[in-house]
Amino acid sequence: MAKTATQYLCSECGWSGPKWYGRCPECGQWGTLEEFHEPRAMASSRTAAPGRTSRTSASTVAEGKAKPISQISTDTVNRLKTGFEEFDRVLGGGIVPGSVVLLAGEPGIGKSTLLLETAGNIARSNPKRSVLYLSGEESQAQVKLRASRINAVHNNLLMASTTDLSTVLGLIEQEKPGLAIVDSVQTIVSQEVDGISGGSTQVREVTSALIDTAKSLDVPILLVGHVTKDGSIAGPRTLEHLVDVVCQFEGDSQTALRMLHAAKNRFGPTDEVGCFDMSGEGIEEVTDPSGLFLSSAESPVEGTCVTFTMDGHRSLPIEIQALVTNSVLPTPRRNTNGIDSNRLAMLAAVLYRHGRVNLLANDLYVSTIAGGLAKEPGCDLAIAAALASAAASKPIDRTTCAMGEISLTGQIRPVPQLAHRLNEAARLGYTRAVVPVSRRGAKHKPVKGLEIIEVDSLRDALDALQVRKS
Known part of the structure; x- marks a missing residue:
């Protein structure tokens, strides 16, 4: 050693x-x-042995000669399609040859299933290049059972089960696949350094060796990464600096919805998000997630209001549901699901002070549909409108949506990327939108088929939504 x-x-x-x-x-x-x-x-890496060529020879210097960046061609870079349009968009159009992508997520969220199904898609679409799946957590039989369940079995998909780094590198050099998947990087061990499996020393050495192999052979490698109890990627922080792309696979284990975010991407944007649906037959992409967070009720129901949130470049509709009841407890309940509980307490106080809606002595229950998150400030107006609607027993029309941040003074503040939200609302058939007044005082750009109602205060917004008591 x-x-x-x-x-x-x-x-x-x-x-x-x-x-x-x-x-x-x-x-x-x-x-x-x-x-x-x-x-x-080792001494051989610093000085050349007698009769051998030094690593810094003239040929090496010639190969690494600097050239103007304008003369460097990128026409030969053909991205590898994963078979999922959502995955390709998050990666910036596909997998770049020679890149190293790290996919991290909580246990049981579906990381291995997503990559195994991706391996099956690539194996079927590229018969000339094989796909190598290296598992350090499961045996070959276990992976075969999962591959059969999600229809990822193909003769072009090669499978190996090992935890030794030398074996992993040898298989990649021997097969020279079109794609290599290592599941997971924390289970691979190098015999050249000390440390336990998954420790900082081992993870750093294993990742560095895999990156060198990917760059020298021009083979893209997908790595599965574990996360700690606080949600961060396990291992040293340098792991995220070494790889080219870092993707987070997120979702609630109690729901089937999964979201893929790019925390780092050297070959594309980092504000894209991919939507997937987890089922017994594997993972399916959701190209239009507009109806995931909306209820199926057609008639207006009191205590509901629809808003639009931004997740990267994608605008998603979120339905807020509120229930207001008389409290029999000394301290009224404030229960939330998908909404910040502290934000609910603040909105209840602002409704009492500036909206003339007294909910301080009531039990308040606020929730979203299908595990959606409405924690950005732009959802404040919809939450307040749902609470006022439930308190007044006045339903809001199903074709009306509300977007805006509420300040402690009762003002409705603008939200970012409002044009994208309004366009998505019009596409889904909404006819009225209650939005904040523009900062510069100019009117918002009109959207075909959508009536835009601008409000400046919480009281005006409640009047526009017709949810205030007489």
Whole structure:
């Protein structure tokens, strides 16, 4: 085993040093320094042996000659399609050859299922190049059972089960596949360095070796990453810096909806989001998620209001449902689902002070549909409207939506990307939208088929929605 020099590495910011501290000198976090054994470089890597060519020979320098960036051609870069339009859009159009993509998520969220189904799609669509699936968590028989369930079995899909880094690198160099998938990076162990499986030392060494292999062979590699209890990616922070793309696969385990976000992307935008539906037959993409967070009721129902949120470039409708009852407890209940409970308490106070709607002595229950999240400030007006509608027993028309942030003074503040929200509302058949007044005083750009009602205060908004008591 190679001789190592003991260092201490911060799992948050990546700071390293020869001395241990209880608190990281760089980021100030407590208890994040872990022992890291970095292998010393061998003599052959620093100086050439007699009769051998040095690593910094003239041919190497010639290959790495600098050239003007305007003369570099990108026409030969053909992205590899995953078979999911949602996945391709998040990646920026597909998988770039030689890139390393890290997919992280909570246990049981569907990371392995998504990548195994992606491997099956690519194996079927590219018969000339194989796909190599390397599992360090499951045996070959276990992966075969899951592949049969999601219809990902193909002769072009190669499968291996190992936790040794040398074996993984040898299989990739031997097969030279069109795509390699490693599930997961925390289970692969290198025999060249010390440390336990999943530790900072091992994860850093394994990732560096896989990146070198991907760049030298021009083989794209998809890595599965575990997360800690606070939702961050397990391992050193340098893991996210080393890879080219970092994707987060999120969702509630109690619902079938899954969202794919790109936290880092060197080849595309980071504000795209992909929607997927988890079922017994695998993962299906949802190209139009507009109806996921809306109820099927056609007639107006009191205590409901629809708003539109922004997730990247995509506008999603969210239905807010509120229930107001008389409280029999000394302290009224404030229960929420998909909404910030502190925001609900603030909106109840603003409704009492500036909207003349007294809900302070009532039990308030506010929820969204199908696990949708309405935690951005632009959902304030819809939450307040749903509460006022439930208190006054006056339903809001099903073709009316509301968007706006409510301040402590009762003013309706503008929301970002309002034009995208209004266009999506018009596309889904909404005819009226209650929105804030523009900052510059100019009228909002008209949208065909949509009546835009501009309001400046909470009281005006409740009057426009017709949910205030006489």
